[in-house]
Amino acid sequence: MINIKEITYGEFGKCVRISDANIELVVTIDKGPFVIRYGFIGGESVLFEDAKAKYGQEVKDSPFRADRWNVYGGHRMWISPEKLPRTYYPDVYKVEYNVEATAVTFTAPEQEWTHMRYCLKVELLKNGEIRLTHTTQNTGAWDVKVAPWTITVMRGGGTVIIPQNTRDTGFFPNKWVAYWPYTSMGDERIKTGDKYITFTNKPSISAPAKIGVLNNAGYAIYVLKDCAFMKEFAFEDGAEYPDNGCNCESYMNGEYVEIESLSPLRVLESGKTMQHIETWQLSKIAKTETLNDNVIKAIAAKFGK
Numbered sequence: 001m002i003n004i005k006e007i008t009y010g011e012f013g014k015c016v017r018i019s020d021a022n023i024e025l026v027v028t029i030d031k032g033p034f035v036i037r038y039g040f041i042g043g044e045s046v047l048f049e050d051a052k053a054k055y056g057q058e059v060k061d062s063p064f065r066a067d068r069w070n071v072y073g074g075h076r077m078w079i080s081p082e083k084l085p086r087t088y089y090p091d092v093y094k095v096e097y098n099v100e101a102t103a104v105t106f107t108a109p110e111q112e113w114t115h116m117r118y119c120l121k122v123e124l125l126k127n128g129e130i131r132l133t134h135t136t137q138n139t140g141a142w143d144v145k146v147a148p149w150t151i152t153v154m155r156g157g158g159t160v161i162i163p164q165n166t167r168d169t170g171f172f173p174n175k176w177v178a179y180w181p182y183t184s185m186g187d188e189r190i191k192t193g194d195k196y197i198t199f200t201n202k203p204s205i206s207a208p209a210k211i212g213v214l215n216n217a218g219y220a221i222y223v224l225k226d227c228a229f230m231k232e233f234a235f236e237d238g239a240e241y242p243d244n245g246c247n248c249e250s251y252m253n254g255e256y257v258e259i260e261s262l263s264p265l266r267v268l269e270s271g272k273t274m275q276h277i278e279t280w281q282l283s284k285i286a287k288t289e290t291l292n293d294n295v296i297k298a299i300a301a302k303f304g305k
Contacts (some may be wrong), residue, residue: 001109011051029095033106036074048073048256063113066090073153077118080149080242086203115140130280138268147265148276153248154257158224160199178212212246230303232279239264
């Protein structure tokens with residue numbers, strides 16, 4: 001039985017709760033939309049919440065009605081390439097939503113100046129999976145080349161697991177890791193193995209770091225205490241991806257972790273839309289101090305990987 005109802009969720013105000021006997025999501029409607037909570041019924045959310053707006057980005061000489069963009073946490077939609085001020089539109093306006101039998105569609109108002117509109121459809125499937133369909137519409141008069149980009153902000157203290165690229169490319173490289181300028185090449189949180197890359201959040205290390213890869217497996221996993229979260233996304237061989245060919249990225253600081261997926265770069269014509277779909281799953285796991293290849297393989301097997 002799937003339940004959908006409007007609630008008040010702390011300092012995030014009005015939200016919509018979508019749940020079954022095991023899983024619940026909470027999506028904001030006073031701002032966003034953000035999937036601000038995702039977890040087992042009665043358990044902790046795996047998502048980070050920044051209700052006090054501690055983290056954000058000042059947008060100087062902003063063309064918007066607000067001069068600050070806030071992280072807020074949870075899961076959100078963006079478009080790539082990242083650029084100031086376009087990327088940092090303050091999602092602080094009320095969201096319309098439409099309820100179906102097993103899904104809710106959230107539609108944000110048209111963005112001023114950028115002339116983009118975001119729509120998020122959240123479906124709770126019978127097998128416990130969550131399908132999120134992100135739609136980006138170009139409401140402006142000109143075509144733009146963009147890639148839908150989704151960012152899931154996780155509670156800190158866990159480890160991101162990204163499978164290495166397995167394509168046989170012959171004489172050409174099939175693996176690379178992109179490092180953002182503020183990321184140390186010797187960062188102890190980043191481990192690159194033959195089968196997996198692990199990116200471990202350590203509260204004692206507050207310095208930000210970000211990496212990106214071309215992930216042909218189309219999934220990433222986050223292990224946090226006794227819980228594993230997986231997000232799946234499409235991979236399109238031969239497509240042009242943002243950020244020097246990355247479709248999967250991860251950012252962290254000392255308090256939270258972002259797991260990001262990107263669609264290929266394409267021209268979005270005036271009035272047209274693009275879609276980017278993710279599927280989420282949660283699984284209980286045994287707590288472990290060591291994430292070697294065998295342990296990771298066993299965790300991935302819980303999700304059929």
